[in-house]
Amino acid sequence: WGFRDQLQDTANLALLSPRLLKTHICRACASQFPEGDVLHWWHNLPGDGKKGVRTRYSDDLLWLVYAVCEYLEKTDDYSILDISVPFASAATLKEGEQEAYLTVSQSKEKDTVFNHCIRSIEKAYRLGTHGLVLMGCGDWNDGYNKVGIFGKGESVWLTQFLAYLMKRFCVVCERYGAGGKEYLENLKSNAAKLLAAVDEQAWDGEWYLRAYFDDGSRMGSSTSEECKIDSLPQSFSVISDMDNRERKKRALKSVEQYLVDWEYGIIKLFSPSFAESEQEPGYVKAYPRGLRENGGQYTHAAVWYAMAVLLSGDTETGSRLLQILNPASRYQNEIQKNAYQLEPYYMAADIYTNPNAYGRGGWSMYTGAAGWYYKTAVECLLGIRVLFDKVVLSPSLPKEWDGFSAMLKLRSTTIDITVQRSAHAGLYDNGIVQQDNSIPLDGGRHQILLNLCDAHNPEL
Numbered sequence: 001w002g003f004r005d006q007l008q009d010t011a012n013l014a015l016l017s018p019r020l021l022k023t024h025i026c027r028a029c030a031s032q033f034p035e036g037d038v039l040h041w042w043h044n045l046p047g048d049g050k051k052g053v054r055t056r057y058s059d060d061l062l063w064l065v066y067a068v069c070e071y072l073e074k075t076d077d078y079s080i081l082d083i084s085v086p087f088a089s090a091a092t093l094k095e096g097e098q099e100a101y102l103t104v105s106q107s108k109e110k111d112t113v114f115n116h117c118i119r120s121i122e123k124a125y126r127l128g129t130h131g132l133v134l135m136g137c138g139d140w141n142d143g144y145n146k147v148g149i150f151g152k153g154e155s156v157w158l159t160q161f162l163a164y165l166m167k168r169f170c171v172v173c174e175r176y177g178a179g180g181k182e183y184l185e186n187l188k189s190n191a192a193k194l195l196a197a198v199d200e201q202a203w204d205g206e207w208y209l210r211a212y213f214d215d216g217s218r219m220g221s222s223t224s225e226e227c228k229i230d231s232l233p234q235s236f237s238v239i240s241d242m243d244n245r246e247r248k249k250r251a252l253k254s255v256e257q258y259l260v261d262w263e264y265g266i267i268k269l270f271s272p273s274f275a276e277s278e279q280e281p282g283y284v285k286a287y288p289r290g291l292r293e294n295g296g297q298y299t300h301a302a303v304w305y306a307m308a309v310l311l312s313g314d315t316e317t318g319s320r321l322l323q324i325l326n327p328a329s330r331y332q333n334e335i336q337k338n339a340y341q342l343e344p345y346y347m348a349a350d351i352y353t354n355p356n357a358y359g360r361g362g363w364s365m366y367t368g369a370a371g372w373y374y375k376t377a378v379e380c381l382l383g384i385r386v387l388f389d390k391v392v393l394s395p396s397l398p399k400e401w402d403g404f405s406a407m408l409k410l411r412s413t414t415i416d417i418t419v420q421r422s423a424h425a426g427l428y429d430n431g432i433v434q435q436d437n438s439i440p441l442d443g444g445r446h447q448i449l450l451n452l453c454d455a456h457n458p459e460l
Helices: 003-011 018-029 062-075 078-082 113-124 156-176 181-201 231-239 245-259 299-311 315-325 327-332 334-340 367-381
Strands: 039-044 050-055 084-089 099-112 384-387 390-393 403-410 413-421 426-429 438-440 445-452
Touching: 003 018, 003 039, 003 062, 003 367, 018 062, 018 084, 018 113, 039 099, 062 078, 062 113, 062 156, 062 384, 078 113, 078 156, 099 113, 113 156, 156 181, 156 231, 231 245, 231 299, 245 299, 299 315, 299 367, 315 327, 315 367, 327 334, 367 384, 384 403, 390 413
Parallel strands: 413 445
Antiparallel strands: 039 050, 050 099, 084 099, 384 390, 390 438, 403 413, 426 445
């Protein structure tokens, strides 16, 4: 099991199989230590034991919070927060030790899923000299394992991600009625401080930095020899809902300018690849140029970029990005087809940008990217989003689409949706015009007509 991997897989299936997600959230809680950190991955052994890797990776533990927020949004089932789950027990990492493969037992100490989440947030909230979250031995990009090897490196993306989750967890606390007023105010305040620090310390003029190394040097800057721009902080400037609209718009355009190859249908993770510069980010540099995380398309991140562009209101570009990410569409293009050489029915983990294999697909069955693609298509393109006790409709359709139809059967509620172009925007529920674009999950049957006009799409 991978802590972050399977939490994302099950979270992105929340509408289809909420029970699977609920079960796995508890499984993940049982792989968290009382100190708040978690197993990076583990193998279950006969009986109650398991072996896994305890590390200083800084994002793993936060995916528990993400999955819980997704579960609650999709089910409105707060009973999960009251489930008591034991912690994992194993030797702590020694000073200077980045990871250890060890035998893990079940701790006698237990806590609720709600408090497991609180421990994750508190453990992650460790700031460096720029007010950004510490990188640890790597964040989402495992290959950045030397950026913060001495404990001082900071991750811009992780700072955005933590702020995003803190804001979402505030909603959970308010609806659940737990945590207390002071804790809620601290969550909101700290989330705002994190995003303010990103704007103050990580704006590079045309895009956001990716990280600060232990020695204070910058990664992802226009002054960098390699990895001048990384897509993640640009995407998450939108996903985390940062305040500066002009910067977000400029950041997304910079990704398109420097990282998107429309001809070959590639969205690079960063560019140029690491190879010869003095910066030593970690094992990512050991990959050949343009392979996997070293400047190729890492599809997981590419989908995040498409999501951010759609959320920004740029419907035409966002839908076009989803189209080039669709593996089947590569076989409608002679150049892409000849280069790709993989199945048209699996989402590839990566696509190479190395000159000797440009456009060649890598690992060809990647559920993480596929799950995020599904979520982006349903929630950001079709605009069908389940929010606790209602469904909110906010489609972001390209001009070539006249509309679409869909049926939802959720919590004993049936919703037949028809979306069409019209001179006047408005939502009709069983023939009655509504004040907003939400439909209650009330156990009834709803015949929905949503009229869209060209001015409907939101802006950044």
